Amino acid sequence: MELVSPGLGLIFWMVVTFGIVFFILKKFAWPSIMQALDEREHHIEEALRAADIAHEEMKKLKLDNELLLKEAKEERDIIMSEARKIRDKMLEEARIKANSEADRIVESAKERIENERKAAMTEIKNQIAKISIDIAEKILREKLQDTKAQHDYIERAIEDKHLN
Secondary structure, three states, X not given: OOOOOOOHHHHHXXXXXXXXXXXXXHHHHHHHHHHHHHHHHHHHHHHHHHHHHHHHHHHHHHHHHHHHHHHHHHHHHHHHHXXXXXXXXXXXXXXXXXXXXXXXXHHHHHHHHHHHHHHHHHHHHHHHHXXXXXXXXXXXXXXXXXXXXXXXXXXXXXXXXXXX
16 A cells, blocks of 8 residues: 555655656657657658659649640541541542543554454455456456457457547
8 A cells, every 4th residue: 555655755766766767868868769750750741742742743744644645646636637638549549540541441442443343344345356356357258258259358448448
């Protein structure tokens, strides 16, 4: 029960001991502890400021990324539009070239057909002339088999020659 109702001497020595411990702590321990706490507080504040700065930078980067993404989409749309125009132009040029080539082939075929038709007509005329000469020769041979008919024919040919 002495602890519950301590004597005056015990209280005196407890206060003196507490004072000495307090003085030693204040002189040697508290400055180091306070310095460590101040450094820790300063470090935490710097970390919070760095986190805030990083957060702001992340916001800026996010905005920049969104802007870059928007610009990239616009540039992609422009490139795609130009590519479509080039494709359409190439298709039109190919169509025009194919049409002109087809026209040239048709014209060439028409010329060949016309040349072959003329050649065929010339061949037919030559054959008709040859056949006509052959027929005339046969007729003349048959009519001019005797000598009197030959003389009569020669005289008529000479008279026709004089008339012209």
